[in-house]
Amino acid sequence: MMEQILDRLVNGVIEGPEDLMGMGECLNLLDELEGNPEFPKRWEGNLAELRQLFNRIILEDSKDPDVDWQRIRTIIATLHANGGTEEPHPGKPPAEVEKDLQQVGDPHETSATLPGLHDQLHDRGPNGSGGEGQCGVGFGGETPVDGEMTEIQDPELLRDFIEEAREHLSAIELNMLALEANPSDMEAINAVFRPFHSIKGVAGFLNLKDIHHLSHEVENLLDAARSGNLSISDSVIDIVLQGSDILKVLLNELEKVQNQESAVIPASPVVSQFLDRVRNFKAEEPSPEGTPVRRVGEILVERGVVDKPTLEVVIERTKSSGKKLGEELIQEGLATTREVSDALREQRRAKDSAASVRIDTQKLDNLVDMVGELVIAQSMVLQNSEVQKIKDQKLQKDTVQLNRITAELQRISMSMRMVPIKNTFQKMIRLVRDLSKKSGKEVALVMRGEETEIDRNMVEEIYEPLVHMIRNAVDHGIEKPGERIQQGKEITGTIMLAAEQKGGNIVIDVQDDGKGLDAARIRAKGIERGIISADDQLDEKAIYELILHPGFSTKDEVTDVSGRGVGMDVVKKNVEALRGKIDIFSTPGKGTHFQVKLPLTMAIIDGMVIRIGEERYVVPTIAMKESLRPGKEAYVTVQKKGEMIKVRETLMPLIRLHKALGVTPKYENPWEALLLVVTEGKHSYCLLADEIVGRQEVVIKSLGGSLRKLVGISGGAILGDGKVALIIDVKGVVSIYEENGK
Amino acid sequence: MAYKDLTVLIVDDFSTMRRIMRNILRDLEFKNILEAEDGTAAVGILEKQPVDLVISDWNMPKMTGLDLLKHVRSNDKTKELPFLMVTAEAQKENVVEAVKAKVSNYIVKPFTAATLGEKLAKILPQE
Numbered sequence: 001m002m003e004q005i006l007d008r009l010v011n012g013v014i015e016g017p018e019d020l021m022g023m024g025e026c027l028n029l030l031d032e033l034e035g036n037p038e039f040p041k042r043w044e045g046n047l048a049e050l051r052q053l054f055n056r057i058i059l060e061d062s063k064d065p066d067v068d069w070q071r072i073r074t075i076i077a078t079l080h081a082n083g084g085t086e087e088p089h090p091g092k093p094p095a096e097v098e099k100d101l102q103q104v105g106d107p108h109e110t111s112a113t114l115p116g117l118h119d120q121l122h123d124r125g126p127n128g129s130g131g132e133g134q135c136g137v138g139f140g141g142e143t144p145v146d147g148e149m150t151e152i153q154d155p156e157l158l159r160d161f162i163e164e165a166r167e168h169l170s171a172i173e174l175n176m177l178a179l180e181a182n183p184s185d186m187e188a189i190n191a192v193f194r195p196f197h198s199i200k201g202v203a204g205f206l207n208l209k210d211i212h213h214l215s216h217e218v219e220n221l222l223d224a225a226r227s228g229n230l231s232i233s234d235s236v237i238d239i240v241l242q243g244s245d246i247l248k249v250l251l252n253e254l255e256k257v258q259n260q261e262s263a264v265i266p267a268s269p270v271v272s273q274f275l276d277r278v279r280n281f282k283a284e285e286p287s288p289e290g291t292p293v294r295r296v297g298e299i300l301v302e303r304g305v306v307d308k309p310t311l312e313v314v315i316e317r318t319k320s321s322g323k324k325l326g327e328e329l330i331q332e333g334l335a336t337t338r339e340v341s342d343a344l345r346e347q348r349r350a351k352d353s354a355a356s357v358r359i360d361t362q363k364l365d366n367l368v369d370m371v372g373e374l375v376i377a378q379s380m381v382l383q384n385s386e387v388q389k390i391k392d393q394k395l396q397k398d399t400v401q402l403n404r405i406t407a408e409l410q411r412i413s414m415s416m417r418m419v420p421i422k423n424t425f426q427k428m429i430r431l432v433r434d435l436s437k438k439s440g441k442e443v444a445l446v447m448r449g450e451e452t453e454i455d456r457n458m459v460e461e462i463y464e465p466l467v468h469m470i471r472n473a474v475d476h477g478i479e480k481p482g483e484r485i486q487q488g489k490e491i492t493g494t495i496m497l498a499a500e501q502k503g504g505n506i507v508i509d510v511q512d513d514g515k516g517l518d519a520a521r522i523r524a525k526g527i528e529r530g531i532i533s534a535d536d537q538l539d540e541k542a543i544y545e546l547i548l549h550p551g552f553s554t555k556d557e558v559t560d561v562s563g564r565g566v567g568m569d570v571v572k573k574n575v576e577a578l579r580g581k582i583d584i585f586s587t588p589g590k591g592t593h594f595q596v597k598l599p600l601t602m603a604i605i606d607g608m609v610i611r612i613g614e615e616r617y618v619v620p621t622i623a624m625k626e627s628l629r630p631g632k633e634a635y636v637t638v639q640k641k642g643e644m645i646k647v648r649e650t651l652m653p654l655i656r657l658h659k660a661l662g663v664t665p666k667y668e669n670p671w672e673a674l675l676l677v678v679t680e681g682k683h684s685y686c687l688l689a690d691e692i693v694g695r696q697e698v699v700i701k702s703l704g705g706s707l708r709k710l711v712g713i714s715g716g717a718i719l720g721d722g723k724v725a726l727i728i729d730v731k732g733v734v735s736i737y738e739e740n741g742k
Numbered sequence: 743m744a745y746k747d748l749t750v751l752i753v754d755d756f757s758t759m760r761r762i763m764r765n766i767l768r769d770l771e772f773k774n775i776l777e778a779e780d781g782t783a784a785v786g787i788l789e790k791q792p793v794d795l796v797i798s799d800w801n802m803p804k805m806t807g808l809d810l811l812k813h814v815r816s817n818d819k820t821k822e823l824p825f826l827m828v829t830a831e832a833q834k835e836n837v838v839e840a841v842k843a844k845v846s847n848y849i850v851k852p853f854t855a856a857t858l859g860e861k862l863a864k865i866l867p868q869e
Contacts, residue, residue, distance in 0.1 A: 018864060020845065020847050020848075021841075021844050021845075021846060024841040024842045024843065024844050024845070025844070027838070027841065027842050054838075055838050058837060058838055058841050059834055059835070059837060157758065157761055157762065160757065160761060161758040164756065164758050191803070193801075194755070194802075194803065197801050197830065198756035198759060198801075201759055201799075201830060201851045201852070202759050204851055204852030205762045205851070205852040206762075
């Protein structure tokens, strides 16, 4: 086996140092050799040297590839001939190698190059400079950027580059968000790395020095992150964003210069400042955790292995000997290997515990689920009629204790998935700054309640709606400075972004002090777009909500800020996907207020348990406005519209839940039963149920298989008594009602 | 060397970069130049038509240049296909990996037509 590999290795080095593929084969053979069970340990030094020599030649770092090549051949020949018994003088000076070289034969014969072709090619640089003036090996490492390569010669190419670079840069911010949520997300790191890498590559060819240097530094920083040498912290994100900002500015400047056809681009002081910042940043990057770690010596003293004075003497000695403390102690016989390795292990443990642990969110979800099950199982046991019969004080006391523990457990497990909304909010600062620059409006962003915590699964989902609401506020809400002065407002418009936890909900407010929504115009547009008909009677709020309708836009012109009228429907869609709700309030001349209400977590909802016949269902309270039992006179039948209920002057369609769900109710008459008033889209509806059983937080269980697609049901939940109830999806129920005719 | 009869495939996700490569290759009198915007697209082209030379960027989404190289080398039809890897100075260390995967040669960005010509002279079959 060994011999075969060695044979192949000898044959592998017949070609010269120009034969990359041959060297690749050799490197693979070395791996194979080392993996062979017969591989003698004493060859390790030779192997390492061989690898180093190959790498040096491959990477063109070799001062004299032919000498290195000869050395490779010598080592391999020795290994082959003597079975490696003879140590082939590692690190032999070049002079001696020369001698070997003559003995074995002239390697130049094998490394044939084609001088004729080289000459021909050398005359043809892209700018007629005649190439790099280097021949044979050792080319390619030169960077024309620092030489005198270019003035810009292909304006179209430059234009394309500016365009493409911008496109790539715009993707960076979104990817940075993904990174912030999950700093070890390799895909995201790569996605951020790549544009800088590509921009750098092209800038090198076009001799755009500033752009090249800047993208190069950012690329290096990200490369360190890619290889795990740097963790993505807030300051890294900050630097990358700043880098991408400066790049955008440089691209703008480049565009101007290109239009003026004067190719002189002055080196920007901003760039050099930034470069300094990045370089210094790398220098001062602290140890990954930044927490002080106990020294091995301290641990050993603590354990009584050595005393402090002795330790100090030994430490002093390590400074001159360059050995590690542990080594020195063992050598001196002051500690056993075992004791040192134990201390090292403890040190490592301390390091680990100082760090935080990254957990798959799926596992957290499972934990929350299981805790939910635990709470339910507990109440099943405690509510068991046999258990309740027991009149034992100790049992009662223990029950209270058990309840307290499970409640705490539930709170903790939920809180593990919560993160402050701060990070998401802070991204808006940047957005507002950019938008206000773009639109020429002066806008200040005021934030409140950034410390409010939100389910980490929702963080990403809430980002896009926030962006759209803020864009909308800047673009359609806040007036131009001139207009604001005329209105007697402060020149700077204000957008207030606030988060607050209210009961089981997170309430996010986006409020601007702009011109407010123009109800008449929105209405007219709604009719024009066929979203509503001219005789639809809508209250103001319903009119405002039209702007959340897909494709609705009151701006006739497409603006750079809000784009093409798409967007606000995304807000509604995303918020609803999170089982949330959005309300719009507006006062003409005073401003617009978007209020988003989201459940605290996706795993648990606050539900109203209702009964219809023998069945119980859960209606998410967030969907409900009120519940009532109407008088007989409130029930009317309207032609073409069917059964309606009049609730304080407003007629609302009556939806008989039992029909949609296919069960037999106890009451058919609304005035005997109970109505849940819900809003869906621009209308309110009354859902008919027999009675409300109570309000309860339930853990949502998604339905599997064919049940998953059931319209009108969003999942199942286990109630306190251990029975299963279905969770009603109000939107689905309304759509069934609308489709089946009223 | 009759470069004009050879079909070369440029693989790079950055279109400006492909354009630069195209310009340089034209300087070297290549006539038949194909482009692919990532490794996957390159595989598609290689399956459909004969190509004499691949010049691929290393860093691309979905399928990297190294993945593409490995794919090319694992296929009997393209096992011997001249494959030039384009890399950046900072990523040069990775080249050894590409060499182990039998890359024909590599070139460091940015480069001149002359440098590319030298590399090609090494890896293209001589008449």
